[in-house]
Amino acid sequence: MSNSLTVIILSYNEEKHITRCIQNLKRVSDNIIIIDSMSTDRTVEIATALGATVVQRPWPGNHSDQFNWALDNCNITTTWTMRMDCDEYLLDELIDEINTKLPLAKPETGGFIIKRRVIFMDKWMKRGGFYPHRLLRIWRTGTGKLEERAMDEHVVLEKGETEAFQHDMVDHNLNDLTWWTHKQNNYASREVKDLLDIEKGTTSANNVDVSLSGEQSSRKRWIKEKVYSKIPLFVRPFIYFIYRYFIRLGFLDGGAGLVWHFLQGFWYRFLVDAKMYELKRNNRLR
Structure with missing residues (x-):
């Protein structure tokens, strides 16, 4: 020790x-x-x-x-x-x-x-x-x-x-699915803010180096900022789930894998887009 x-x-x-x-x-x-x-x-x-x-x-x-x-x-x-x-x-x-x-x-x-x-x-x-x-x-x-x-x-x-x-x-995590979905709902609200910061160009200045040639966090951030955030709302959750579950073989993780990849790889990201859609719609109506 x-x-x-x-x-x-x-x-x-x-x-x-x-x-x-x-x-x-x-x-x-x-x-x-x-x-x-x-x-x-x-x-x-x-x-x-x-x-x-x-x-x-x-x-x-x-x-x-x-x-x-x-x-x-x-x-x-x-x-x-x-x-x-x-x-x-x-x-x-x-x-x-x-x-x-x-x-x-x-x-x-x-x-x-x-x-x-x-x-x-x-x-x-x-x-x-x-x-x-x-x-x-x-x-x-x-x-x-x-x-x-x-x-x-x-x-x-x-x-x-x-x-x-x-x-x-x-x-x-040892908590049940009800706890997990509640936590993801809170995360989704934070994710909306992060994606809006990306749209405004106010995020990268505070980031780790954002590039495809850097560490894993840097590469993932580059994909999120340069690719994922540019895909239309509600389209990107489908693309991401297909990528994870089929192309990256998530289906081999069994029944628990189906729940995980669907909820974390699709439902969560669809919820983020729905919250972003609601926010932008309310702003337009004001």
């Missing part, structure tokens, strides 16, 4: 996940900070009992504000900082890799990219172009910030090169 790593986690009513999360992360760090948005369940009680440092701060409206506040105000003195979510955990192989490689990192290494796999209805969503999802999750303290945007916020590294760990972290 490395004592040179601080893990920051944002939480709100996460008693279903917090024990698994903290116990898993204690295998790589003794410095776990929970920024809790005034939970009303046992999240704070459980996290405190497990030895995490808990700081409560009302939800400011977006992840970037809350996370960057933690970076600026939690007096992080370790060499490295890590971002995790309550419903995520590290595989055993990744834990060993972090504990082995982090103390031996080259001076020019500014951060580490980790592959994330999604477990949905207890099944790994391996296909549909959804895996591996490569994310910058560990960086030298003081050199990274969460970019300020409504959706798809990534850690932006101010300096240094990146390396990639070989093994995976896991996103495995």
Whole structure:
């Protein structure tokens, strides 16, 4: 276990996940900070009992504000900082890799990219172009910030090169489908704002490098801004679902895969377009 790593986690009513999360992360760090948005369940009680440092701060409206506040105000003195979510955990192989490689990192290494796999209805969503999802999750303290945007916020590294760990972290939410669809509905409203910012040309200035030749987040952002956002409303969800479910073989993920790729790859994006259509229609009627 490395004592040179601080893990920051944002939480709100996460008693279903917090024990698994903290116990898993204690295998790589003794410095776990929970920024809790005034939970009303046992999240704070459980996290405190497990030895995490808990700081409560009302939800400011977006992840970037809350996370960057933690970076600026939690007096992080370790060499490295890590971002995790309550419903995520590290595989055993990744834990060993972090504990082995982090103390031996080259001076020019500014951060580490980790592959994330999604477990949905207890099944790994391996296909549909959804895996591996490569994310910058560990960086030298003081050199990274969460970019300020409504959706798809990534850690932006101010300096240094990146390396990639070989093994995976896991996103495995234990809540039911009712909870999941409610969360996606909230995400859809944020996605509308993000797409409107793209239309106005006010997003890229705050982005990671947007290009096809960059890291995965950069390539995905380029496709979203230069291709997806240009396709007409209500047409693009169909195209995206066909791409994921048939061309990228999402149908091989079975019954859970059908639910995942349809809801996350079509329904969610159709809902985004419907909200955008409603917003623009109301603006025209005023």
